[in-house]
Amino acid sequence: MNHTPSPHLSDGGKQAGGGLLCSLGLGSDRGVRSPDSLTHTPSPTGGTPSSSPPLLLSPGLGGLGLGSLGAMGEAAGADWESREELRLRELEEARARAAQMEKTMRWWSDCTANWREKWSKVRAERNRARDEVRQLRQRLDTLTKELTGIRRERQELASENETLRQETLRLRGDHAAPPLSAISPSSSPAHPRGASSSSSPSIPPSSPASSSSSSQVHGDVKLDRAAEGPPGSPEPEPVRDMDLDRQKTGQKDLELLDSVLRSRAPGADAQEAWDGRGGVNPAGSRRQERSRLLWEDAGTAEEDSSKLNALQLRLDESQKVLLKEREDKLALSKSIERLEAELSQWKLKYEELSKSKQEALKQLNLLKEMHQDELGRISEDLEDELGARTSMDKKLAELRAEMERLQVENAAEWGRRERLETEKLGLERDNKKLRAQVEDLEEQLAKQRRQAASALDSDLKAIQTELFERNKELADLRHIHAKLKKQFQEKTAELAHANRRVESHEAEVKKLRLRVEELKKELGQAEDELDESQNQTRKLQRSLDEQVEQTENLQVQLEHLQSRLRRQQQSPGLFGKMRSARFGPENPDGPSSDVDEEDEELQLQIP
Structure with a gap:
C-alpha cells in the first residue's frame, strides 16, 4: 500500500502558519474544504489510496475570537499538540485501513480460488460427460457390428434352411414320400424370422436420429469450448463492487472528523469558524468584517507593524499552500472521476461475467438433460436389441430342432427307400428265378421229347471235354461270384459308413449315394450275370x-x-x-442215313 502522507503532516511549520491565518480569518475562503466536500474522498478499500487525507483544521483556534495577539502563542502550542494527536490517530487509522485492505485482499484471493475450484469442477463434469458420450458411441458401434453379424448369420441360416427345404422337397417328390405339408413348419419359421428381422429395431450408423443427436452434442461441446476460451487464456475473475465500502469508510472518516472538531470548538464561535472555513456567504461577510476590524486595529497600532510584516509573509505562504491544495483537490477530483469510470467498467464486466456464468450454467443444465435423454434412449435401444436377440436365439433354437427333426425324417426316408429297393430287387430276382425255372422245365420237357437214343464215342468224348470246360468255367464263375460277393460286402460296409457320415458330410453323401446307386446297378448286373451263370450251370x-x-x-x-x-x-x-438187306442195291445209302440221323440227334442234344 502506497499511502502518501499529507503535506500538512510532513511540514509542521506550514501547518502552524496555516492555523494562525485561519484563526485570524485571513484568506479563509481560499480552498478550505467544507464537510460536504469531504464526502467525496475515495475509499481506501478499493485499492491503494491515491490521494492525501482530508485537510485537518484545528478546532481550538476558533475560540480566540478577536482577543489580543498575546494569546496567539498559547493557541499555537495547543494547536500543535492537537495536530500531533490527530497525526497519531490518522496513523492508527491508516494502519487499521491497511489491515482492512489486507483482509479484503485475502477475501478477494479466497473468492478467486473458490471460483477457480467451481470452474474446475464444471470442467471435470463436462469432461466426464464427454467421456461418457464417447463410451456410449463406442458401445453403439459395437452393438451395430454385432447386429450386422447376427443379420449375416440369420441370412446364412435362412439360405441353408431354404436349400434343405428344396432338397427335401426334391427327394420326397422323387421317391413318393409324404406330401409337402410335412416340411411346411420348417419353412414357416424362416418367414417370421425375416419379418422379425425387418421389424426388429436396428441402429444403423447412418440413422437420422443418431446423426442429429451426435451433431447436437458436438454443437454443445463447441459452445462449451467457446465459452471456456483458448487453453492459454487466463480465467475470468469476478470483480467486487467496492463503492459501498468506500462510502462507508468515507462516512466514518467524516463523522470522526466532525466529532473531533465539535468537541474541540466550544460554543457558537466554533460553529461560525467552521462555517467560515466552509465558504458560506454569511460567514464570509463576517470574516471580512473581522479582518477589517483587525486591519483598523493594526493601522492604529504602529508598534505592531513588524508583526504585520511577518503576518504578511505568513499570508503569502498560506496562499501558496492553498493554491497547492487546490491543485491537489483538482487532481483528486480527476482521480475520483477516473475511479468512478473504472468502477462503472468493472460493474459492466461483472454483469457480463454474471450473464456468461448464467448462460454457462444454462448450457450445462441443457447438456445434462441431453445427456440423460441420450442415456435413456440408448438404454431403451439396448433393451430392444436384447429382446430382439433373445427372440432370434429362440427362433434359431426352433430352427435347429426343426432341422434335426427333418434330418431324422430324411434318414428314416432313406432307410425305408433302401428297404423297398432291396425288397424290389429280391422280388425281381425271385421272378427271374421262377422264369428261369419255368424255362428250364419247358426245355426239359422239350428235350425229353426230343431225346435221341444213340450217340457215338467221339461225340461222347467231345461232350466230356465240353463238360470239363463247362465245369472249369463254372469254377471260374464261382470264384468271380465270391469276389463279387466280397466286393458287395465291402461296398455295403462302405455304404453303411457313408450313411453314418451323412449328417456331417452332405456333399460327400450325395457323391456316395450316386456311387452306391452305380454299385447297386453293377451289383444288379452282377447278380443278373450270376443268375445267368447259374442258369447256364443248371443247363x-x-x-x-x-x-x-x-x-x-x-x-x-x-x-x-x-x-x-x-x-x-x-x-x-x-x-x-x-x-445184304442193309447194303443192297435197293438201299445203297441206308447206313449213312442212319449215321446222319444219329449225328443230327447228337447235335440236337448238345446245345
Whole structure:
C-alpha cells in the first residue's frame, strides 16, 4: 500500500502558519474544504489510496475570537499538540485501513480460488460427460457390428434352411414320400424370422436420429469450448463492487472528523469558524468584517507593524499552500472521476461475467438433460436389441430342432427307400428265378421229347471235354461270384459308413449315394450275370445229366450191339442176310442215313 502522507503532516511549520491565518480569518475562503466536500474522498478499500487525507483544521483556534495577539502563542502550542494527536490517530487509522485492505485482499484471493475450484469442477463434469458420450458411441458401434453379424448369420441360416427345404422337397417328390405339408413348419419359421428381422429395431450408423443427436452434442461441446476460451487464456475473475465500502469508510472518516472538531470548538464561535472555513456567504461577510476590524486595529497600532510584516509573509505562504491544495483537490477530483469510470467498467464486466456464468450454467443444465435423454434412449435401444436377440436365439433354437427333426425324417426316408429297393430287387430276382425255372422245365420237357437214343464215342468224348470246360468255367464263375460277393460286402460296409457320415458330410453323401446307386446297378448286373451263370450251370448240369443218360443209353446200345455182333458171329448166315438187306442195291445209302440221323440227334442234344 502506497499511502502518501499529507503535506500538512510532513511540514509542521506550514501547518502552524496555516492555523494562525485561519484563526485570524485571513484568506479563509481560499480552498478550505467544507464537510460536504469531504464526502467525496475515495475509499481506501478499493485499492491503494491515491490521494492525501482530508485537510485537518484545528478546532481550538476558533475560540480566540478577536482577543489580543498575546494569546496567539498559547493557541499555537495547543494547536500543535492537537495536530500531533490527530497525526497519531490518522496513523492508527491508516494502519487499521491497511489491515482492512489486507483482509479484503485475502477475501478477494479466497473468492478467486473458490471460483477457480467451481470452474474446475464444471470442467471435470463436462469432461466426464464427454467421456461418457464417447463410451456410449463406442458401445453403439459395437452393438451395430454385432447386429450386422447376427443379420449375416440369420441370412446364412435362412439360405441353408431354404436349400434343405428344396432338397427335401426334391427327394420326397422323387421317391413318393409324404406330401409337402410335412416340411411346411420348417419353412414357416424362416418367414417370421425375416419379418422379425425387418421389424426388429436396428441402429444403423447412418440413422437420422443418431446423426442429429451426435451433431447436437458436438454443437454443445463447441459452445462449451467457446465459452471456456483458448487453453492459454487466463480465467475470468469476478470483480467486487467496492463503492459501498468506500462510502462507508468515507462516512466514518467524516463523522470522526466532525466529532473531533465539535468537541474541540466550544460554543457558537466554533460553529461560525467552521462555517467560515466552509465558504458560506454569511460567514464570509463576517470574516471580512473581522479582518477589517483587525486591519483598523493594526493601522492604529504602529508598534505592531513588524508583526504585520511577518503576518504578511505568513499570508503569502498560506496562499501558496492553498493554491497547492487546490491543485491537489483538482487532481483528486480527476482521480475520483477516473475511479468512478473504472468502477462503472468493472460493474459492466461483472454483469457480463454474471450473464456468461448464467448462460454457462444454462448450457450445462441443457447438456445434462441431453445427456440423460441420450442415456435413456440408448438404454431403451439396448433393451430392444436384447429382446430382439433373445427372440432370434429362440427362433434359431426352433430352427435347429426343426432341422434335426427333418434330418431324422430324411434318414428314416432313406432307410425305408433302401428297404423297398432291396425288397424290389429280391422280388425281381425271385421272378427271374421262377422264369428261369419255368424255362428250364419247358426245355426239359422239350428235350425229353426230343431225346435221341444213340450217340457215338467221339461225340461222347467231345461232350466230356465240353463238360470239363463247362465245369472249369463254372469254377471260374464261382470264384468271380465270391469276389463279387466280397466286393458287395465291402461296398455295403462302405455304404453303411457313408450313411453314418451323412449328417456331417452332405456333399460327400450325395457323391456316395450316386456311387452306391452305380454299385447297386453293377451289383444288379452282377447278380443278373450270376443268375445267368447259374442258369447256364443248371443247363450244363442238365445237359451233363442228359449226356450221362445218353452215355448210359449208348452203353446199353453198345452192349446190345456187341451182343448182336456176338450173335451174328455165331450165326453168320443171318448176319449176311441182314447186311445184304442193309447194303443192297435197293438201299445203297441206308447206313449213312442212319449215321446222319444219329449225328443230327447228337447235335440236337448238345446245345
